[in-house]
Amino acid sequence: MFIGFLTFRDKAKAPDWMARHNAWLDAGFARGEIVLSGGLQPGLGGAVILTVPDRARAEAVLAEDPFVIHGVVTPELLEVTPGRLAPGLEALKG
Numbered sequence: 604m605f606i607g608f609l610t611f612r613d614k615a616k617a618p619d620w621m622a623r624h625n626a627w628l629d630a631g632f633a634r635g636e637i638v639l640s641g642g643l644q645p646g647l648g649g650a651v652i653l654t655v656p657d658r659a660r661a662e663a664v665l666a667e668d669p670f671v672i673h674g675v676v677t678p679e680l681l682e683v684t685p686g687r688l689a690p691g692l693e694a695l696k697g
Contacts, residue, residue, distance in 0.1 A: 604683045604695050605661040609668065609676035610648040616675045623669040636664055638694065648676050654695060658682060 611617070617624075631637030631651070639652040655661050661680055670676045685696050 604685055605653040605655065605658070606681045606683060607651045607653060607661065607665050608643065608648065608679040608681070609650065609665075609670060610643065610679065611646075611675065612677045613675055614646075616673060617670070620669045620673050620675055624675075627668050631664060636660075652695070 628637060628640050628651075631653075632640075636653055636655050637651050638654050640649060642649050651665075653661050653664055655664060658680070661682075665671055665678045665680060668676075668678070671678050688695055
């Protein structure tokens with residue numbers, strides 16, 4: 604499992620790319636690769652949880668985000684090996 608942090612680099616450009624960023628999120632959810640998205644508070648950017656097979660795929664998914672492509676955010680990727688999960692979250696083990 605991977606957690607991608609998307610920290611604003613140029614927040615003023617975000618409105619220009621928000622529709623395409625949301626379409627990227629929708630596609631990631633539809634493929635089952637993104638299972639959570641949300642904002643970093645207070646207004647610092649966003650985060651996604653990815654359930655993909657390896658780091659290369661996680662990096663590729665983040666690289667497809669229009670916010671990353673157009674310099675709105677700086678991506679950071681952390682890998683987490685789940686040890687214990689609440690019932691219903693077994694899919695996070697990948």
